[in-house]
Amino acid sequence: MTTQPTAHANPWIALHPGDDVVSLARRVSSAHQSFVDSAGADGVRTVVLDSWQRSRSNGVDPDRSSGVSSLSGSELEQYRSTHPMALIRPVIRKLLVEDAADTGLLVAITDAHGRLLWVEGDTAAKDRAVGINFTEGADWSEDSVGTNAPGTSIALDHCVQIFGAEHFSRTVHDWSCSAAPVHDPVSGRILGAIDITGGPRVAVPEVLSLIRATVAAAESELRFHVLNASPLDRRPPRLEVLGSRPALVRAGERIALSRRHAEILLLLLDHPEGLGAEHIAMLLDEGVLDPVTIRAEVSRLRKILGSDVLGSRPYRLLAAMDSDIGDVRAGLDRGDVRSAVAHYAGPVLPSSDAPGVYRVREELRARVQAALLRSADTDLLRRWTSSVDGREDLSAWTAYLGSLDPRSSLYAQVRARIALLDRELRG
Known part of the structure; x- marks a missing residue:
């Protein structure tokens, strides 16, 4: 007989306490099947049902194999070696991992997006977890694999337990897990999560208390590191939007950004006075986007940046932020064309068709091109004409030709390229 939890x-x-594990597992499994079949479910916690609904809205397939691999090998090693969660790994190992051998339990540490940085513990459990790709480098965010303790704890910014069939993915129904987010002691932003995964006994209150105590110890350790940080560690965050891999770099950590988040941050950086949701929507899609959608995206972005960096009413940056665009502009402002070109790693968010981004992209490209033409520097013009922006830039090719010795073989090659571009432009 199952004792129902009190209100x-x-x-x-x-x-x-008092729950019958077998009966509860049967009831939750039936509710999951009902939800998958008809979107209705009785007998599950509201926090689980809400997560199932988010999972379905995000297009997660409950029958898909879980854990999408996103980083591996040297790329994973480099990423996690500079991640803030690496600072607290010794604490987590001492409090949780050292006693996990031969217990059937796994201890996982994630980043702020739910990517598994480290998975340690019982060897047999690690081998079993490979079957669901609960492995280092895999993406276990709620957006990617649906309801699970580390991903859902990050999505809700709260500790949580997920028991068996409460997982959205059926492949994980033999597992249970408890997790809680870890926060930056200064900004309050989520840095990642600590998770214990195993059998049904992982879902009891005592395990969640253990996780919370470990998080408290870990955040205390982080606070110590912040107080003793070097000036280098206290540099402003840096937005990188030149080229196809937008990112935010903070305290040595490179955080990959979605295109939408990169677009919003770029617009806010370009409008220090701040922007309302309606104005952002217009700059992103000429007013087609719903301001409610913008507010939701900014809310997600605030979880990455922290409330001390991103303000509201209007949305604006509250702290200094560097950028690769700023480096290019600074070089142009002081007349250092070589520095500007060295920092110009490619077009601004080339895959974006947002009007506000297009304006920034074209303004920067035009400034760099104009500076190059004035410089008549052979080496810089060679680099520019071999870049994405300069391959079909007839003005730059013409300036490049003018900087070359007419007797050189390269002169003839460049002249031929100009002739070809001229024919293509004339149609």
């Missing part, structure tokens, strides 16, 4: 029971806990 005042902690909603973040999966197994309450």
